[in-house]
Amino acid sequence: MDLKDLFRSIKDLENKEVTVRGWIRNHRDQKTFGFIDFSDGTCGEHLQVVYDDTLKNFSEIQKMLVGCAIEVNGVIVKSSGNQDYEMKAVEIKVLGNCPEDYPIQPKRHTREFLREQAYLRPRTNLFQAVFRIRSVAASAIHEYFQSHNYVYVHTPLITTTDCEGSDQMFKLTTLDFNNLPMIDGKVDMTKDLFSKTSYITGSGQLHGEAFAMAFKKIYTFGPTFRTENSNTKTHANEFWMIEPEIAFCDLEELMNIEEEMLKYVVKTILDRCSGEIDFCDQFVEKGLKDKLTKLINSEFVRITHRDVVDILKKADVKWEFEPDYLEDIAKEHERYITEYFNGPVFITNWPKDIKAWYMKENSDGKTVAAVDLEVPGAGELMGGSQREEDYDTIIKRATSMGVDLAVVDWYLNLRKYGGCVHSGFGMGFERLIMYLTGVDNIRDVIPFPRTPGNCEY
Amino acid sequence: MDLKDLFRSIKDLENKEVTVRGWIRNHRDQKTFGFIDFSDGTCGEHLQVVYDDTLKNFSEIQKMLVGCAIEVNGVIVKSSGNQDYEMKAVEIKVLGNCPEDYPIQPKRHTREFLREQAYLRPRTNLFQAVFRIRSVAASAIHEYFQSHNYVYVHTPLITTTDCEGSDQMFKLTTLDFNNLPMIDGKVDMTKDLFSKTSYITGSGQLHGEAFAMAFKKIYTFGPTFRTENSNTKTHANEFWMIEPEIAFCDLEELMNIEEEMLKYVVKTILDRCSGEIDFCDQFVEKGLKDKLTKLINSEFVRITHRDVVDILKKADVKWEFEPDYLEDIAKEHERYITEYFNGPVFITNWPKDIKAWYMKENSDGKTVAAVDLEVPGAGELMGGSQREEDYDTIIKRATSMGVDLAVVDWYLNLRKYGGCVHSGFGMGFERLIMYLTGVDNIRDVIPFPRTPGNCEY
Numbered sequence: 001m002d003l004k005d006l007f008r009s010i011k012d013l014e015n016k017e018v019t020v021r022g023w024i025r026n027h028r029d030q031k032t033f034g035f036i037d038f039s040d041g042t043c044g045e046h047l048q049v050v051y052d053d054t055l056k057n058f059s060e061i062q063k064m065l066v067g068c069a070i071e072v073n074g075v076i077v078k079s080s081g082n083q084d085y086e087m088k089a090v091e092i093k094v095l096g097n098c099p100e101d102y103p104i105q106p107k108r109h110t111r112e113f114l115r116e117q118a119y120l121r122p123r124t125n126l127f128q129a130v131f132r133i134r135s136v137a138a139s140a141i142h143e144y145f146q147s148h149n150y151v152y153v154h155t156p157l158i159t160t161t162d163c164e165g166s167d168q169m170f171k172l173t174t175l176d177f178n179n180l181p182m183i184d185g186k187v188d189m190t191k192d193l194f195s196k197t198s199y200i201t202g203s204g205q206l207h208g209e210a211f212a213m214a215f216k217k218i219y220t221f222g223p224t225f226r227t228e229n230s231n232t233k234t235h236a237n238e239f240w241m242i243e244p245e246i247a248f249c250d251l252e253e254l255m256n257i258e259e260e261m262l263k264y265v266v267k268t269i270l271d272r273c274s275g276e277i278d279f280c281d282q283f284v285e286k287g288l289k290d291k292l293t294k295l296i297n298s299e300f301v302r303i304t305h306r307d308v309v310d311i312l313k314k315a316d317v318k319w320e321f322e323p324d325y326l327e328d329i330a331k332e333h334e335r336y337i338t339e340y341f342n343g344p345v346f347i348t349n350w351p352k353d354i355k356a357w358y359m360k361e362n363s364d365g366k367t368v369a370a371v372d373l374e375v376p377g378a379g380e381l382m383g384g385s386q387r388e389e390d391y392d393t394i395i396k397r398a399t400s401m402g403v404d405l406a407v408v409d410w411y412l413n414l415r416k417y418g419g420c421v422h423s424g425f426g427m428g429f430e431r432l433i434m435y436l437t438g439v440d441n442i443r444d445v446i447p448f449p450r451t452p453g454n455c456e457y
Numbered sequence: 458m459d460l461k462d463l464f465r466s467i468k469d470l471e472n473k474e475v476t477v478r479g480w481i482r483n484h485r486d487q488k489t490f491g492f493i494d495f496s497d498g499t500c501g502e503h504l505q506v507v508y509d510d511t512l513k514n515f516s517e518i519q520k521m522l523v524g525c526a527i528e529v530n531g532v533i534v535k536s537s538g539n540q541d542y543e544m545k546a547v548e549i550k551v552l553g554n555c556p557e558d559y560p561i562q563p564k565r566h567t568r569e570f571l572r573e574q575a576y577l578r579p580r581t582n583l584f585q586a587v588f589r590i591r592s593v594a595a596s597a598i599h600e601y602f603q604s605h606n607y608v609y610v611h612t613p614l615i616t617t618t619d620c621e622g623s624d625q626m627f628k629l630t631t632l633d634f635n636n637l638p639m640i641d642g643k644v645d646m647t648k649d650l651f652s653k654t655s656y657i658t659g660s661g662q663l664h665g666e667a668f669a670m671a672f673k674k675i676y677t678f679g680p681t682f683r684t685e686n687s688n689t690k691t692h693a694n695e696f697w698m699i700e701p702e703i704a705f706c707d708l709e710e711l712m713n714i715e716e717e718m719l720k721y722v723v724k725t726i727l728d729r730c731s732g733e734i735d736f737c738d739q740f741v742e743k744g745l746k747d748k749l750t751k752l753i754n755s756e757f758v759r760i761t762h763r764d765v766v767d768i769l770k771k772a773d774v775k776w777e778f779e780p781d782y783l784e785d786i787a788k789e790h791e792r793y794i795t796e797y798f799n800g801p802v803f804i805t806n807w808p809k810d811i812k813a814w815y816m817k818e819n820s821d822g823k824t825v826a827a828v829d830l831e832v833p834g835a836g837e838l839m840g841g842s843q844r845e846e847d848y849d850t851i852i853k854r855a856t857s858m859g860v861d862l863a864v865v866d867w868y869l870n871l872r873k874y875g876g877c878v879h880s881g882f883g884m885g886f887e888r889l890i891m892y893l894t895g896v897d898n899i900r901d902v903i904p905f906p907r908t909p910g911n912c913e914y
Contacts, residue, residue, distance in 0.1 A: 002606045002673065002674075005606070021462070021673075021704070022673065022878075023707040024875075025873050038616070038617075040609075040673045040725065041671050041672035042606040042672065042673050043606075044672065044742075068875050068876050068877040069704075069705075069875040069876065069877040071705075075691050088494065095705070095877045095878065096846065096872075096875045096876045096877040097875070098557040098873075098874050098875040099874075101874065102684040102875075104874075119664075119867045119870070119871070120667075120671075120874065121867070122668055122671035122672065124523060124671070124770070127671075128671070128672070131608060131610065131672070132608055132672075134605070134609075134611070134694040135607075135609040136603075138599075138609050139599055139603045139609065142595075142596055146592070146593075146596045149459045149461045149462070149499040149500075150592075151498075151588060151589055151592040152592040153588065153590075153696055153904055154680070154903070154904055155905065156695060156903075156904070156905040156907060156910060156914075157614075157680050157682075157695055157902060158627075158682070158694065158695050158907045159912070159914075160912050161914065169632070170629045170630065170631060170650075170829045171629070171630050171632075172627045172628070172629060172657065173627065173628050173634075174627060175628075175630070175634075177632075177637065177644040177646075178629075178643055178644055180634065181902075184637055185637055187634040189634075191625075193684060193686065193910075194694075194907070194909070194911065194912035195910045198612075198912050198914070200629065200657060201901050204763045206575075207904065207905055207914065210577075210579070211588070211904065213576075213580070213583070214498050214500045214579035214580040214584075215498035215499065215579065215583070215588070216478075216479065217459075217499065217587075222679070222680065223611070223614050223679065223680065225614075225615070226579070227631045227650060229650065234558075236681070237615065237650065238613060238614055238615050240611055245691050247478070247497075247526075248478040248526075248552070253484070260539065263732065271638075274834075277634050310509050312614045312746050328714070329731045342531055344867065367463055370890070386864065389553065399690045410576045410914055411576070413576070414576070416556065417552075417555050417556075417559050417577065417638060418480050418481075418524040418525055418526040418553045418554070418555040418559075419526065420478075420526040420552045421552065421554040426821075429734045431905055446611070446613075447610055447612060447613070447664065448613040448664055450613060450615045450651070451651045452650055453650075453651060454651065455616070455617050455651035455653065456617075457613075457616075457618065457664065457667075457867055
């Protein structure tokens with residue numbers, strides 16, 4: 001049986017015989033008995049297996065090394081040691097051996113070393129916790145949206161139109177680089193599979209809006225890509241995004257949704273991954289559990305970009321980047337403002353020239369109805385906006401910002417055919433996991449991270 | 458409020474005033490009153506809105522066209538017509554106009570026409586049903602695996618190793634096709650973002666196996682890609698796959714899991730999408746509901762490839778492709794065999810030379826422990842196998858099948874470090890949706906399908 005089910009009903013299992021299959025995480029053998037620290041990966045808890053020399057293959061068991069796959073048949077008994085329950089082995093069989101040079105030994109490994117063992121690191125306590133939280137968080141996101149009448153939409157990965165701009169996008173091809181078809185001295189892209197240049201997407205938003213105009217409330221949850229050649233703790237070339245889009249929804253309602261959704265996810269993680277959160281609280285980010293518990297019970301601050309800049313200007317801090325009413329805010333500002341309010345902060349109404357062309361212009365003519373959610377420790381967690389719903393206004397704004405109208409004509413048409421006030425946001429899934437676990441490097445919350453120069457495994 | 462919530466509690470809402478926002482699907486206006494067929498996309502049911510000339514903007518309302526976004530404030534009343542309840546309008550406001558040349562008029566459109574209006578077609582009854590079923594099916598898949606202790610793993614999309622072979626894969630690049638860096642007369646791929654040639658994946662299986670060796674039970678659910686230049690009803694270049702991988706699981710147990718999971722999904726769709734299924738039963742596939750109900754209560758047939766070929770050879774049919782003990786079975790054979798058993802059929806133990814290198818060789822030396830699930834109408838829905846867990850055997854098999862061992866050395870190492878009997882399968886999500894809806898063209902179950910020469914929107 002799965003260890004998760006075993007621990008769920010362990011009281012009922014006392015003095016009963018059960019069979020488990022999993023791996024040896026640690027092994028201490030004495031002369032006439034031994035202890036195996038056993039885990040099958042279905043939960044964070046390990047089972048202590050006790051065996052002694054009454055077992056007929058005692059000497060064989062004694063030689064079993066860390067990493068070995070085993071089947072244990074045994075009786076659940078009250079432990080005399082510090083654990084509540086343990087298993088008294090009746091039979092232990094090897095299912096898969098593991099040699100002495102196994103890289104994942106029961107000691108502290110650096111995260112840098114483990115990154116080089118990306119296919120083995122999920123066997124360590126830290127990555128067991130991180131990837132289990134990642135899985136439950138994904139599930140909680142689906143639960144939230146499904147229970148609120150949203151339709152999950154698989155927007156296309158392969159695209160020729162993208163709201164983030166093609167300079168940030170990977171090109172996709174079936175052509176042979178060393179034998180490219182040429183026409184008039186240029187590569188003939190009509191010979192490619194889609195008869196033109198195609199990309200993998202940086203956002204599903206534009207396609208999501210089309211579906212919001214049919215289903216009212218939709219969300220996407222899928223991988224996105226950026227070609228950014230930057231090696232920081234928060235950038236990866238491949239990451240997952242959640243992009244909800246809601247018809248008949250303005251900026252205020254959008255913030256309500258963002259806040260409610262985030263609280264649901266955090267609450268679910270505290271409920272279902274309490275062991276994992278305790279582990280991360282102890283070994284990754286002291287105070288993590290308090291931070292998350294506080295978030296559920298707090299009301300998020302809502303403040304305009306202008307007022308944020310006011311606060312930053314008044315602050316007794318020597319800034320690397322001077323706060324400016326017309327500029328984006330820097331990492332140092334994000335940090336200051338979330339510490340200032342000691343919790344998550346919605347920053348609204350951003351200067352229009354630094355924000356995307358599809359965002360709704362406010363009546364002041366200077367700002368757009370955009371909102372970023374900043375959270376302590378992780379910075380920007382979500383970015384959203386009310387979308388410009390007026391056909392003539394969006395054409396003007398898109399033109400002035402250099403968008404090729406021909407490529408997005410279908411998107412613009414959504415404003416002609418029963419278009420309405422609507423809003424949406426994007427949440428970087430890895431940012432969320434970093435916030436939930438306290439892990440500060442994006443490479444350590446992605447199963448097999450892709451960063452510049454790094455596409456191993 | 459959402460129409461879905463309204464219909465859920467419509468009895469309690471009788472004689473109460475509510476506000477809804479959505480779109481006009483049809484409109485019949487008489488001299489002193491009118492009927493609006495209203496939908497907001499949150500459910501398949503439409504609301505009949507009745508208005509009359511006591512409303513102060515009566516003449517304006519009369520001119521509202523199909524496709525118009527409106528807000529209706531009204532009272533829920535028992536209908537005198539054929540519907541149970543309708544809404545008597547107190548106020549109707551236009552939120553977004555729609556012109557007369559709106560392509561989606563309330564009449565029968567061909568699917569070919571609607572494919573050319575991919576951004577508008579989700580507003581039609583058929584695509585409302587299909588994409589709502591798609592969303593609920595995705596949710597049901599997550600529910601099944603999460604409740605059975607599986608960890609959801611986001612295996613990488615960008616990869617340099619892939620079990621399907623790179624000739625079927627899209628290359629990915631940040632290089633400028635018209636200004637490629639050259640070295641020794643060839644393109645210098647070290648100048649690309651990952652310093653080598655990279656691809657977008659055709660399967661997450663290999664990476665999934667690494668995680669199954671840590672978490673025991675995992676599943677993936679993400680997009681996959683094939684460059685296949687084929688224009689059929691069942692092929693797309695981008696599609697979604699579910700790939701579970703389970704440690705300590707042999708072929709028999711794998712079939713149990715496949716069967717249980719599929720039944721759970723079908724049952725969930727019948728429960729939560731009964732209106733959508735009724736619609737598809739009436740307009741897409743007669744008998745659909747019976748087919749799905751029968752599946753839940755049937756036991757899937759399990760039969761070897763050899764026995765299938767025996768049946769095919771004995772059949773009184775003139776085959777286009779002669780059945781052969783050493784060959785794959787053709788579409789016509791799939792059809793025959795599911796009709797023969799009148800239900801889903803697991804076909805096991807396939808000739809080893811036509812199956813992948815990672816599959817476990819059976820003791821007969823001729824077949825591998827692979828299983829395909831064939832379902833009536835949709836053909837192969839899942840393909841799985843027990844994986845070869847023995848290090849020396851898989852090296853031999855991989856070598857003989859021309860696999861570059863250096864590229865998959867980490868994968869092979871999984872057999873060294875506590876490897877064990879394990880199995881997994883892949884389910885094409887679009888095939889599932891085609892089976893659940895009766896829609897026979899893959900282009901009509903994908904929001905924005907990508908097929909050769911076709912990457913619009």
